[in-house]
Amino acid sequence: MSASPSRPSYAALFRMAHTRRTFTTALIGRLSYGIVSLAMMLTVTRATGSYAVAGTVMALFGAMSVALSPARAALIDRYGPRRALIPMASLYATLLAAFAAAAWRPGAPVTAIGALAVAAGACTPPLGPTMRAVWSEVIEDKPLLQRAYSLDGVAEEILFVSGPLLVGVVVQFAPPAAGVALSALLVWAGTLAFVLSPIVAGVRPAAAKSAERSRRRLRGGRALVQSVVVAAGVGLSLGAIDLLVMAFAQQRHHGDDVVAWVLAALSVGSALGGLLNGAVNWRTSARVRLPLLAGGLGLALFAAGLAPGLGTLTVAVACAGFFVAPALTTSYLIADEAAPPGFRTQAGAWVNTAVNAGSSGGAAGVGFLVGHVSLGLCFAISGAAAAMAGLISVRGTGAAAVPRGTPKDAEEPSRV
DSSP states (O other), X not given: OBOOSOOOOGGGGGGSTTHHHHHHHHHHHHHHHHHHHHHHHHHHHHHHSOHHHHHHXXXXXXXXXXXXXHHHHHHHHHHOHHHHHHHHHHHHHHHHHHHHHHTSSTTOOHHHHHHHHHHHHHTOOOHHHHHHHHHHHHOOOHHHHHHHHHHHHHHXXXXXXXXXXXXXXXXXXXXXXXXXXHHHHHHHHHHHHHXXXXXXXXXXXXXXXXXXXXXXXXXXXXXXXXXXXXXXHHHHHHHHHHHHHHHHXXXXXXXXXXXXXXXXXXXXXXXXXXXXXXHSBOSSOHHHHHHHHHHHHHHHHHHHHTOOSHHHHHHHHHHHHHHHHHHHHHHHHHHHHHSOTTOHHHHHHHHHHHHHHXXXXXXXXXXXXXXXXXXXXXXXXXXXXXXXXXXHHGGGGGSOOOOTTOXXXXXXXXXX
16 A cells, blocks of 8 residues: 555545535435345235245245346436436335335235235446445545545445335334335435435436447456455455354354344454545555455454454454445445446445345355354355455456546457
8 A cells, every 4th residue: 555645635535526415315225125135024024024025025025126227227327316316216205105005004915915025126327336436436545445435335234224224213113014114215315315415416328438348348347256256255254254244143142132232243354454545545455455355354263263252253343344335435446446437336336236145145055054064164154265366366366447538449358
């Protein structure tokens, strides 16, 4: 890292015109995603009386949301945020409201709420990838863009911690379906305010870009491999941690509140790591740092598997979190560099999809392993997933992203 004379601070992001309003409204919409999973699960459990049905409905909702994320992002790149996000968010919010109404009281028809959940998952607006694409459009300075992505990642971490807490407050006074209704309101109001921002209005759709940029799309896609592979590995590890911490606590006869505190340490570590990563002016390239960050996550999880007690486990998990936000932020930066202008939302969505798909796979895989091997080995395997992803991605460093404005004859051939 370097002590460059030009070190733009996080505050510099909000001295740019309209950025504070744009970022805040995007966060309001994204808070919906921190609320919706727990609220839907509690709603389905209460409405049907079956954990199995709740798990199935949530799996279908998550699968549709993850699998179609790149396709939804492509619509935004093609038609622009205003033309694509408003109908998308309106339909998504309407389906969530219908879901809440159908499952408000016990005895709701399983088929109806399942169909509504699947339909809502298919329409989930990709607000995170869109916000990152907007940052990329308005920020030319690379260190400042790194800070923007780091701040975005930390804010997202906070939303996914505070969202379930907000659901806990709601269910004290109303049925869990009210949390789903609140999620619908937040995503619709936040998205509408976001797309009405002057910054977002200035983002042109891909159709208005040059044909040459469109022709480079496939090359950019090949260059995305490194960031997508590492994001999937990080997701696998994250999906495993929740269940492993729960199993650790149960083996040692701790209460469920202990699990929450250990996972909070993971989030705190991730937030601190993200802020520090964004504040440093790195001399090494993002493509070199990314495998190292994945390896650091793997080593921290291996150490967690050796923890003799709750205190050391908490420290090890917090250290693992220290690498999470930097690894994901760096993945998004590489994706942004790899994608030609007009296709950045899709690039970010592929990374986002890899994280979420990896998380689902990690939870399922560790759920099987916990009953067959020791917890220490399970932690080691989950860490190995991140480390191996980093090693595999090293092959992708030769597929360097095409810098913005680089002429065709200066492009490096892809090795991926």
